[in-house]
Amino acid sequence: MSNKPIRRPGPVESGHAPPRPRRVSFSWADTPLHWVPGDPFTTHTVNVLHLLLPAGERWFVHVYKQVLPYIHDDALRADVIGFIGQEAMHAQAHDEVLPHLREQGLDPTPYTAQVDWMFEKLLGDRTLPPGRPRWWWLRERVALIAAIEHYTAFLGDWVLNADALDRAGADPTMLDLLRWHGAEEVEHRSVAFDLFAHIDGAYARRARTWALAFGALMFLWQRGIRFFLANDPTLDRGPGGTAKASLMDFHRRGRAGLLPGTGALLRSVPGYLRRDYHPSHECSTAQALAYLASSPAARAADAAVGKDAG
Template sequence: MKLLRRGERRPETDPGEVALHARNVRFDWADTPLHWMPSEPIASHVINALNLLLPEGERMFCAAYSEALPYVKDDTLREAMRGFIGQESMHAETHDKVLREVLAANGIDPARYVRQAEFLFRKTLGPTDAEGAAKQQQMVERLAVIACLEHFFAYLGDWVLNADLEKFDADPRVADLFRWHGAEEVEHRHVAHDVAVYFGAGYMRRAAVMTLVFPIFLTLVLRGAKFMVREDTALPNLGYPRLLTRVFGAMRRGALPGVPSLLRSALSTFEPGYHPESVGSTAQAVAYLAASPAARAVAP
């Protein structure tokens, strides 16, 4: 993750904010292996766990932004939000196909975990029957949660764009899936923060939400990895202590982002004046999106 110091200028090659739009992509998932990094099956499943969470999470993002849009009078922010909704909708649709065409095709039934994700994002974090000021405040809370999650997705996007997954013989289609998605997360990394601030989610509120969101996000990913390992007949059913040992080993080898960088990423949001512009490079993200095989497959 590339953090800019306060007052430090972005590299001249970085174009800054760009007009956001959803990109059509096409993936051929035929014969995609479950262990898409053959020498790193546990790391494969930790990243596979995102496929279990992302469709419902990103649908919640789109629903919350659709609810918030009528209250936004800033035309620039409205356009950014529309682009964000388009990109997140495409992410949800694409990862949903992975559940059916990769996981299910390899004997993994994701339904039980997906039901938990549905409960979390539709019930716990979804709209309620509240009215008036209470309804508005609940919407702002969801926008603050989205801002925190989007920080981590931008961080993970920057990581996967720079990680040498090829040294683990990563399947190029899965690597492209997460790099395409990650590049768009870097590209629109400022939107969720700007929306939360626009709706009055100040420093203290965002800090309090991040304190909750960080451990919950990591727990959900670990639970997803545990689910994948348990359902994978090619692996022993590891308990959490042994699973964590394997995860830490994958981190040391570079197949997963490491704990120190995860902590630095979370703590960076507590710095006064934090803005997600400091995470990643728009120039790198846009360059990858122009070269992504899945995006080029449907390019005019």
């Protein structure tokens, strides 16, 4: 364990402050099942976030609470505490979409039960002897979170710039949820990597856990899309009884700007594996904060805080 003060390389953006949670809320009463009109594939590809994120981000919080005693850099500790608050709020906000899906005839429970098992059991606390075995497992999970956060920042940057969704008439409440969340992912994009560097930083562990995270995310995402399409009560199943989806569907919508482009996704891989990689080289904190200053949900949350303080 290094426990050295973190030196943040790359372009330093002025006015750095620890990330802070914004206690947002959303009303889903007017959001249709296919919130990208006429495009269930795009809708459900993004909807997989509502299945994966609540359990995943609760797991982030659980792991980071365990690692707090090992942080001996005051600025990093403040960043991690802010990260914990934001991730807890993300989990809650996406969790609140699930009852809305059930009301529209799409029950996600069979899939979310599998995701819960993965994070709570497979990646949860293990009965290990104290000392090196427990410390090894904690570092493994911190490294996994850093790898996953590389992709949540990638997705956050994409959705902040996905003007094609606006042109397609996507539901504004869902867009605000996604962009509020995406902006906070960009805002705190360096925290997980800095924490990993602080307690370990080994390149072999970084590369190994990246491969595990990338493979798991791709596997879970395609399963989630298939689950939604197979259980969407409004879709014509066709003679085979299931709605079809393919990589070509994803690629075409990526080219149209409705989903992340496959080329951009693939180009993000070697970036994380560079030895000189740091998240501060990517995305824009200024853009993220500008969206958070204009987000209807974030503005309402800030107004409520100000009213309570007054």
